Amino acid sequence: MELRQLRYFAAVARERHFGQAARALRIAQPAVSRQIQQLEAELGVRLFDRRPRGAVLTAEGLALLDRAERLLGRRMRCAATRAARPTGRAGR
Amino acid sequence: MELRQLRYFAAVARERHFGQAARALRIAQPAVSRQIQQLEAELGVRLFDRRPRGAVLTAEGLALLDRAERLLGRRMRCAATRAARPTGRAGR
DNA sequence: TGAGGTTACGCCTATCGTAATAATG
DNA sequence: CATTATTACGATAGGCGTAACCTCA
Numbered sequence: 127m128e129l130r131q132l133r134y135f136a137a138v139a140r141e142r143h144f145g146q147a148a149r150a151l152r153i154a155q156p157a158v159s160r161q162i163q164q165l166e167a168e169l170g171v172r173l174f175d176r177r178p179r180g181a182v183l184t185a186e187g188l189a190l191l192d193r194a195e196r197l198l199g200r201r202m203r204c205a206a207t208r209a210a211r212p213t214g215r216a217g218r
Numbered sequence: 219m220e221l222r223q224l225r226y227f228a229a230v231a232r233e234r235h236f237g238q239a240a241r242a243l244r245i246a247q248p249a250v251s252r253q254i255q256q257l258e259a260e261l262g263v264r265l266f267d268r269r270p271r272g273a274v275l276t277a278e279g280l281a282l283l284d285r286a287e288r289l290l291g292r293r294m295r296c297a298a299t300r301a302a303r304p305t306g307r308a309g310r
Numbered sequence: 311t312g313a314g315g316t317t318a319c320g321c322c323t324a325t326c327g328t329a330a331t332a333a334t335g
Numbered sequence: 336c337a338t339t340a341t342t343a344c345g346a347t348a349g350g351c352g353t354a355a356c357c358t359c360a
Contacts, residue, residue: 128220129221143339144341145338145340153325154328155327155340156326156327156328156342157326159342160326160341160342161325176340176341177340178337179334179338180338180339181340200285200289237315246351247314247316248316249350249352250315251315268316268358268359269360270312270314270315270358270359271313271360272313
């Protein structure tokens, strides 16, 4: 599993739309579709119900969304990134 | 940033050794070195002090390790992963 | 000089985008 | 029949492994 997949997944969940998610991500729709499929295959669950008017989260998808957003939200912006500021030590 | 980078980083931090981390990860040493470099570049910090006897975490590295292990530990094993049982994995 | 990390280079896998296809109300 | 997701396919980028090089006590 990679963060990219979670990011795409979260986008689709937010937009409830593969195409709109793709637009928000600045990529093509098939790329989103593929990553979601991969994620579903790896997890062994169906994350979305594909409908002609868009995609709706399944129960498992909803549960994953909670975790995924939490993970994405706290990426790695705490400890190390703070040191990237001019707070004293800067190696290069 | 990808989970792969965090996984490699955590391995090096645990082993305090690029080569040993590579062995633990079942990959070659340069692969580890490259991913760590990428991570350092993205974060803008030096995560390890390379020494002739191994690698030691910098203060920023230590802080990142804490977050990384937490993230890796709670990957996505809650809701969806429950359905991901055997018969589906194909390595290389 | 030896242990360990990095750079160079070629291969292979994965991802992406465009276009065509299938499915559903 | 229109809208939306999927599959096919060629092109591109990224990651990995082997080999050679550099660095430091």
